Amino acid sequence: CVRGVTLDNGTEVDASSVLIAGTPDTAASLLGRPIANTRPIYAACLDVALSRLPRPNARFALGLDLPLYASVHSATAKLAPAGGALIHVAQYGGLRGDTAAQVRERLETLLDSLQPGWRSVLQHARFLPNLTVSNALITAAQGGIAGRPSVQVNGVPGLYLAGDWVGSEGMLADASLASARRAANAILQQAAQPQAESLCLAQ
Numbered sequence: 001c002v003r004g005v006t007l008d009n010g011t012e013v014d015a016s017s018v019l020i021a022g023t024p025d026t027a028a029s030l031l032g033r034p035i036a037n038t039r040p041i042y043a044a045c046l047d048v049a050l051s052r053l054p055r056p057n058a059r060f061a062l063g064l065d066l067p068l069y070a071s072v073h074s075a076t077a078k079l080a081p082a083g084g085a086l087i088h089v090a091q092y093g094g095l096r097g098d099t100a101a102q103v104r105e106r107l108e109t110l111l112d113s114l115q116p117g118w119r120s121v122l123q124h125a126r127f128l129p130n131l132t133v134s135n136a137l138i139t140a141a142q143g144g145i146a147g148r149p150s151v152q153v154n155g156v157p158g159l160y161l162a163g164d165w166v167g168s169e170g171m172l173a174d175a176s177l178a179s180a181r182r183a184a185n186a187i188l189q190q191a192a193q194p195q196a197e198s199l200c201l202a203q
Contacts, residue, residue: 002158017187021162021180023135031156036149038136038165042094045131046107049124053085054117061114067092068106070114084123087111092133100129134172136165145169151183160186 004014020027024038059072073079074086089107096103104127111118138145146168153159160183164172167179 002156015158017158017160017190019160019162019180019183019187021176023163024165027161031153031159035153035161036136036165037142039139040135041133041137042130043133044091044094044100044103044107045126045128046089046104046111047126047128048087048089048111048118048122049080050085050087050115050118051121051123052083054115054121058114061110063110066106067096068110070110087115087118094130100127103129134164138171145171148175151179152186158190 002016002018004012005018006012020030022030023040024034024036028034053072059075061068061070063069068089068091070087070089072085072087074084079086089111091103091107098106107127136148138148142148148168149161149166151160151162151167153161162176162180162183164175167175167182169175169178169182
């Protein structure tokens with residue numbers, strides 16, 4: 001039963017409800033046991049800011065034999081100064097056993113095909129070799145989206161979860177917000193039941 005939290009500096013804060021909004025590993029470390037058998041999804045990402053777009057009409061590409069993706073996001077959103085461009089290039093699955101240098105070269109080669117001459121107008125580049133896309137891969141073996149953990153932690157009254165790996169609604173940010181809303185509603189319902197605190201004390 002939840003009675004509060006202890007901060008890093010040793011300060012104890014009394015609380016009848018606690019919401020963990022973090023990764024499955026964070027939740028497991030705080031609880032002292034695994035909460036769910038999750039497999040995160042990664043992507044290797046290269047973002048480039050250009051002073052101009054060498055080929056204005058070449059805005060999107062998908063790999064057929066490799067899990068690659070490229071998109072000129074500034075073509076549909078205001079993400080660059082007038083005349084400039086922001087391009088996102090990615091390899092699904094993160095490094096996938098390759099080195100960071102090999103993957104970056106692969107992404108730059110894709111960009112060479114989509115926007116030849118991009119290096120001569122490059123303003124800034126950012127490479128993130130193992131970015132977490134989602135904290136949980138949805139699988140049929142785990143029951144699909146309905147197999148994700150509930151916002152309420154079994155066996156620990158007053159402890160709740162929120163994140164892209166929690167609840168049976170939505171994906172990515174939608175799942176995070178949906179689980180946060182469900183957890184907040186559950187906490188409010190708990191607060192409206194004063195007998196819950198006496199039951200916790202009795203345990």
